[in-house]
Amino acid sequence: MKNVLIIGAGGVGAVVVHKCAQNNDVLGDICIASRTLEKCQAIIDSVHRKDNLKDKNKQLYARQLDAGKRENVVTAIQETASDIVINVGTAFVNEVIMDACLEAGAAYVDTAVAEDISVINAPYPWYAEFEWKRKPLFAEKGVTAILGAGFDPGVVNAYCAYALKHEFDKINVIDIMDVNAGDHGKYFSTNFDPEINLREILEDVGYWEDRQWKECGHHEISRSYPFPVAGDQKVYLMGHDEVHSLSINMDVDTVRFWMGFGDHYLNCFQVLENIGLLSHEPVTTAEGQQVIPLKVVKACLPDPSSLAAGYTGKTCIGNLIKGEKDGQEKTIFIYNICDHQECYNEVESQAISYTAGVPPVAAAILVAEGVWDVKKMVNVEELDADPFLDLLKTMGLPTSIRIEEC
Amino acid sequence: MKNNILILGAGGVANVVAHKCAQHNDILGNICLASRTLCKCDAIIDSVERKNNLKDSSKALYSRQIDALDIDATAQLIEDTHSDIVINVGSPFINMSVLQACLKTGAAYIDTAIHEDPDKICENPPWYANYEWKYLDACKEKGLTAILGAGFDPGVVNAYCAYAVKHYFDTIDSIDIMDVNAGDHGKYFATNFDPEINFREFTGQVWTWIEGKWVSKAVHSEKQNYTFPVVGEQTIYLTGHDELHSLSKNIKADTIRFWMGFGDHYINCFNVLKNIGLLSEQPVTTAEGLEVVPLKVVKACLPDPASLAENYTGKTCIGNLVKGKKNGEEKEIFIYNTCDHKACYEEVESQAISYTAGVPAAAAAILIANESWDVKHMVNVEELDPDPFIELLDKMGLSTEITQSGSGKREGKGEN
Numbered sequence: 001m002k003n004v005l006i007i008g009a010g011g012v013g014a015v016v017v018h019k020c021a022q023n024n025d026v027l028g029d030i031c032i033a034s035r036t037l038e039k040c041q042a043i044i045d046s047v048h049r050k051d052n053l054k055d056k057n058k059q060l061y062a063r064q065l066d067a068g069k070r071e072n073v074v075t076a077i078q079e080t081a082s083d084i085v086i087n088v089g090t091a092f093v094n095e096v097i098m099d100a101c102l103e104a105g106a107a108y109v110d111t112a113v114a115e116d117i118s119v120i121n122a123p124y125p126w127y128a129e130f131e132w133k134r135k136p137l138f139a140e141k142g143v144t145a146i147l148g149a150g151f152d153p154g155v156v157n158a159y160c161a162y163a164l165k166h167e168f169d170k171i172n173v174i175d176i177m178d179v180n181a182g183d184h185g186k187y188f189s190t191n192f193d194p195e196i197n198l199r200e201i202l203e204d205v206g207y208w209e210d211r212q213w214k215e216c217g218h219h220e221i222s223r224s225y226p227f228p229v230a231g232d233q234k235v236y237l238m239g240h241d242e243v244h245s246l247s248i249n250m251d252v253d254t255v256r257f258w259m260g261f262g263d264h265y266l267n268c269f270q271v272l273e274n275i276g277l278l279s280h281e282p283v284t285t286a287e288g289q290q291v292i293p294l295k296v297v298k299a300c301l302p303d304p305s306s307l308a309a310g311y312t313g314k315t316c317i318g319n320l321i322k323g324e325k326d327g328q329e330k331t332i333f334i335y336n337i338c339d340h341q342e343c344y345n346e347v348e349s350q351a352i353s354y355t356a357g358v359p360p361v362a363a364a365i366l367v368a369e370g371v372w373d374v375k376k377m378v379n380v381e382e383l384d385a386d387p388f389l390d391l392l393k394t395m396g397l398p399t400s401i402r403i404e405e406c
Numbered sequence: 407m408k409n410n411i412l413i414l415g416a417g418g419v420a421n422v423v424a425h426k427c428a429q430h431n432d433i434l435g436n437i438c439l440a441s442r443t444l445c446k447c448d449a450i451i452d453s454v455e456r457k458n459n460l461k462d463s464s465k466a467l468y469s470r471q472i473d474a475l476d477i478d479a480t481a482q483l484i485e486d487t488h489s490d491i492v493i494n495v496g497s498p499f500i501n502m503s504v505l506q507a508c509l510k511t512g513a514a515y516i517d518t519a520i521h522e523d524p525d526k527i528c529e530n531p532p533w534y535a536n537y538e539w540k541y542l543d544a545c546k547e548k549g550l551t552a553i554l555g556a557g558f559d560p561g562v563v564n565a566y567c568a569y570a571v572k573h574y575f576d577t578i579d580s581i582d583i584m585d586v587n588a589g590d591h592g593k594y595f596a597t598n599f600d601p602e603i604n605f606r607e608f609t610g611q612v613w614t615w616i617e618g619k620w621v622s623k624a625v626h627s628e629k630q631n632y633t634f635p636v637v638g639e640q641t642i643y644l645t646g647h648d649e650l651h652s653l654s655k656n657i658k659a660d661t662i663r664f665w666m667g668f669g670d671h672y673i674n675c676f677n678v679l680k681n682i683g684l685l686s687e688q689p690v691t692t693a694e695g696l697e698v699v700p701l702k703v704v705k706a707c708l709p710d711p712a713s714l715a716e717n718y719t720g721k722t723c724i725g726n727l728v729k730g731k732k733n734g735e736e737k738e739i740f741i742y743n744t745c746d747h748k749a750c751y752e753e754v755e756s757q758a759i760s761y762t763a764g765v766p767a768a769a770a771a772i773l774i775a776n777e778s779w780d781v782k783h784m785v786n787v788e789e790l791d792p793d794p795f796i797e798l799l800d801k802m803g804l805s806t807e808i809t810q811s812g813s814g815k816r817e818g819k820g821e822n
Contacts, residue, residue, distance in 0.1 A: 187681040195693075271678040274594040276707040283706040286602075289698065296703045299690040300683040 008089030015357025073100030111150030179260030182313030408490035409435030415496030416446035422764025518557030528610025586667030588637035589720030
């Protein structure tokens with residue numbers, strides 16, 4: 001039995017709480033903590049509304065927490081007697097929470113690489129700056145830390161490990177592709193925090209090709225791919241967390257990440273960017289007020305969590321993997337399809353939050369059961385993929401494999 | 407004979423007004439430039455001196471700091487500067503306070519845009535009745551000359567209507583005022599004057615005068631292509647505009663509409679900003695709790711309109727397509743001006759949009775000073791004799807052209 005502390009009460013945090021509650025017979029007491037207590041409470045209300053608390057004898061409760069200070073997080077871990085921390089707050093506080101876990105001896109699970117709020121276009125590989133520096137500390141103290149355990153990064157990393165274990169003798173090229181063929185019915189909206197989302201989109205694109213880092217501008221390179229279920233979609237090369245660990249751990253020539261964007265989304269994005277409204281540098285209004293334009297754009301856009309109720313359609317995220325098996329060239333697409341409305345019916349979230357939130361709970365269960373309690377810091381591809389993918393299948397995220405014709 | 411001029415405002419249009427007043431300071435006398443920000447006034451004075459536009463160097467050209475929302479301070483400034491004429495080319499939020507300061511002191515009043523309330527956009531017609539015309543009686547009583555909307559549009563286009571009535575038509579059916587800028591400022595996206603004021607024109611509804619009635623339409627919902635002299639074919643959109651609110655009362659015509667030219671790229675940028683809510687004049691609260699008006703942030707991100715002038719190329723064309731009857735025959739004229747951005751920059755260091763708005767206000771001041779327009783009450787431009795105005799503008803850099811087509815052209819279309 002392992003108690004869980006969940007930090008962050010956004011869309012992904014909501015899914016994590018629902019799924020932890022559904023599995024609280026394995027996990028134990030659950031505390032949801034964030035800066036804003038009401039957001040935690042709203043999530044707990046949602047869990048009760050959907051009757052997702054499996055073992056009613058276990059606790060589900062909220063706690064106010066400013067996760068920007070290590071001592072606050074240490075105290076929260078100790079007072080809640082938590083054995084596992086699932087960090088789904090902003091990526092700006094990862095470092096602090098990791099250190100708190102080290103100090104308190106709690107296992108750490110997150111879903112996104114740490115970011116410095118003042119740095120756009122961080123040096124490669126991203127994990128080296130904050131996370132991997134702490135590898136010796138986690139190993140020394142025997143504390144488990146699983147980095148990037150959402151869907152992408154996360155499940156797509158496990159897809160790579162799975163492919164190498166079961167489908168290939170050697171892998172040459174990994175193209176991770178993420179498309180949302182859903183419709184939220186709004187003029188323009190991001191599916192998670194616009195500040196984080198728009199930042200990652202406007203960064204220069206770093207990708208691993210022919211065993212070296214290459215760079216291009218955002219939305220400069222695109223391709224079309226016939227996705228299962230979602231059909232033909234245009235995807236754009238983009239920098240993304242998993243490329244930074246897979247390029248090191250998988251021993252392959254090429255790892256790229258592609259994300260689907262519609263023409264309307266790109267048009268809106270380009271107008272905002274070219275005018276300077278996506279800037280994180282403050283501007284001064286005629287009245288002398290200092291404002292960061294991106295924060296104003298965020299304030300104007302719909303709250304991502306408000307999209308879920310009306311969202312229709314499906315997401316498709318998967319890896320197109322090329323390599324060799326028994327001396328033959330082989331290509332597979334290993335993927336998941338997720339339906340926005342089904343997610344809403346189950347946990348009152350859309351599929352983008354759902355695909356990101358279910359996997360860290362699966363990871364926490366595997367840590368609680370000892371299967372993934374590796375007593376050191378790892379990225380997901382370093383772990384055995386089989387129990388993870390098996391568990392995800394029972395938790396709402398089944399995996400399919402399509403053998404591509406060469 | 408009135409003299410000494412107080413110019414309120416220090417933006418792009420004020421710059422042109424200062425240059426043109428300076429070029430005629432033998433008639434106008436001393437010129438004081440006043441705004442909230444003194445250094446902007448001084449930069450304009452530097453520009454006038456750099457371009458050697460001060461005709462009579464024995465007359466003064468100087469600056470003062472003023473908050474023109476403060477009626478008493480503005481009245482005091484009018485008295486201190488011994489100004490007989492006030493040209494208000496500040497933000498349209500200050501019109502009413504400046505007009506009251508003029509009423510207090512007896513100085514003639516000229517502006518180029520209708521009064522606006524910061525909290526309201528696209529007000530109900532006729533807009534002038536909500537603000538300016540409430541002072542019609544007060545002006546008459548005091549014998550105060552107040553000329554409303556004396557820029558190009560409103561302003562010269564109103565005079566074009568009066569000119570058409572006087573010289574070309576017995577009856578007028580329709581007037582389509584069309585304003586296109588076929589110039590290129592080389593920036594991704596910019597407005598040609600204060601973005602805050604500019605966008606306010608397009609974010610509400612379009613009031614237009616059709617068949618003797620006010621009709622409300624959605625912004626950018628009606629467009630047409632028109633082939634202009636010099637600048638060629640352009641796409642123009644039905645837009646609400648100041649002059650409709652007075653012309654509908656003062657000029658006998660069934661239909662009076664205003665059309666503005668927009669390129670597809672401008673419309674696209676505008677639509678994205680508007681649909682996301684970034685053109686809203688109502689504050690939003692950021693996640694950090696800061697209250698911000700999105701439109702003010704967009705303004706802060708866009709290029710300063712004044713910075714566009716130096717590299718602006720191409721021409722503007724503004725004019726009235728007037729249809730009606732003369733001696734029982736159907737008749738159509740297009741009365742217009744074309745203005746070249748670069749030529750404006752060379753003369754007064756402004757682009758053509760500021761130039762076309764600023765020169766007419768200076769011309770109106772000259773006509774008050776020489777008494778031909780010193781009418782001792784409040785008027786819109788179409789109520790005045792257009793001839794001296796159009797003649798003077800011709801000499802001041804804004805020439806008027808007229809193309810005509812009579813009924814002969816329409817014969818092939820049958821009797822319609």
